[in-house]
Amino acid sequence: MLIGPSGCGKTTTLQMINRLVEPTDGQILVNGRPNTEMDVVQLRREMGYVFQEIGLFPHMTVAQNISVVPDLQGWSAQQKQQRAEELLELVRMDSDIYIDRFPRELSGGQQQRIGVLRALAADPDILLMDEPFGALDPITRSQLQQELLELQQEVQKTIVFVTHDMDEATKLADRIVMMKNGHIVQIDPPRDMLRNPEDRFVAEFIGPRRMLQDPLDVTVRELASNGAVRASSDLRLSEAMKKMRQEESDYLVLLDGKNRFAGLVSADDVSRAANDADKKTSVTELADRQTVSCDESVFQAVHKLARSSSAGLGVVDEQNRLVGVFTKTGFVDILVEEMWPREAIDLPEED
Ligand SMILES: Nc1ncnc2c1ncn2[C@@H]1O[C@H](COP(=O)(O)OP(=O)(O)O)[C@@H](O)[C@H]1O
Numbered sequence: 001m002l003i004g005p006s007g008c009g010k011t012t013t014l015q016m017i018n019r020l021v022e023p024t025d026g027q028i029l030v031n032g033r034p035n036t037e038m039d040v041v042q043l044r045r046e047m048g049y050v051f052q053e054i055g056l057f058p059h060m061t062v063a064q065n066i067s068v069v070p071d072l073q074g075w076s077a078q079q080k081q082q083r084a085e086e087l088l089e090l091v092r093m094d095s096d097i098y099i100d101r102f103p104r105e106l107s108g109g110q111q112q113r114i115g116v117l118r119a120l121a122a123d124p125d126i127l128l129m130d131e132p133f134g135a136l137d138p139i140t141r142s143q144l145q146q147e148l149l150e151l152q153q154e155v156q157k158t159i160v161f162v163t164h165d166m167d168e169a170t171k172l173a174d175r176i177v178m179m180k181n182g183h184i185v186q187i188d189p190p191r192d193m194l195r196n197p198e199d200r201f202v203a204e205f206i207g208p209r210r211m212l213q214d215p216l217d218v219t220v221r222e223l224a225s226n227g228a229v230r231a232s233s234d235l236r237l238s239e240a241m242k243k244m245r246q247e248e249s250d251y252l253v254l255l256d257g258k259n260r261f262a263g264l265v266s267a268d269d270v271s272r273a274a275n276d277a278d279k280k281t282s283v284t285e286l287a288d289r290q291t292v293s294c295d296e297s298v299f300q301a302v303h304k305l306a307r308s309s310s311a312g313l314g315v316v317d318e319q320n321r322l323v324g325v326f327t328k329t330g331f332v333d334i335l336v337e338e339m340w341p342r343e344a345i346d347l348p349e350e351d
């Protein structure tokens, strides 16, 4: 997510990626290759673009709008029709109803869904999205953000998304790129940026601390730590002890053979069990397996954690893949940061 005040160069950056704007200096690498070495037509075909204004063609139907790029690539009528139906299904729009409608017969939210589908039509690896939800009312915007997260689970694209809305950035981003006057001031995952803004500009852009103000509105995904030490679930107790000592960690996140969350063990539990007369042999038997969905609010996660005897919860997505962990100690750290933010004490002055 590229974020920053109006005029800071977000759209320009996005347009340099597909060479709608040519840079005067520097390089942009796409899959490791400078984009200036690629054929510009090919480059643009490999990247879907969703515009700031929706920009559907008013005289073309939904199907025709979705098929703009497939058309250029010479797909057959049947292929185009099939792809349009398939894509409409992806955003749960009934193709019988919508496929032959014109843009003016759709709501703003529906038009923007079609804008996204148009960008996805030829299955590009990369999606460039320029404030795609900026013109929508808050409720529709929030729905489309949620849908984009679900869509992304399905399509797994590389998305470069421009916004000026910090809530949108924290909700959608893996990494936020904060820009100012044509420069990047900070690149970090949302959680790190919220906790450690680089300077006063970033801190002010983020605004008042969101977590204390709105714990229902902040998802566990934003606060989950993904720096935890991971280990295989069939580790023996002695190996687990050794690993925690080496990595100076009070707990391990266990993963099964398919990289799915298999529980959390604390150093206390492991050392207690290791001293026990009837030694258990594997850490799995000691593991706490409680999880929380990454889309739950922090508020719900804290309630779950407070009632539980475990040191933390695994934060997982719908397929039970590990997104991170949410631990009691981690949460206390976050609270301390929220209540006594670093920048209130020792942030350097803006230059
Ligand atoms: N790195 C840059 N160097 C010089 N001019 C820039 C740079 N980035 C943006 N601009 C200029 O600043 C103006 C606003 O940029 P734009 O990308 O539209 O901002 P945003 O999308 O963040 O509102 C444009 O006229 C653009 O040409």
Ligand SMILES: [Mg+2]
Pocket (backbone or CB within 6 Å): 010, 011, 012, 052
């Ligand atoms: Mg812009």
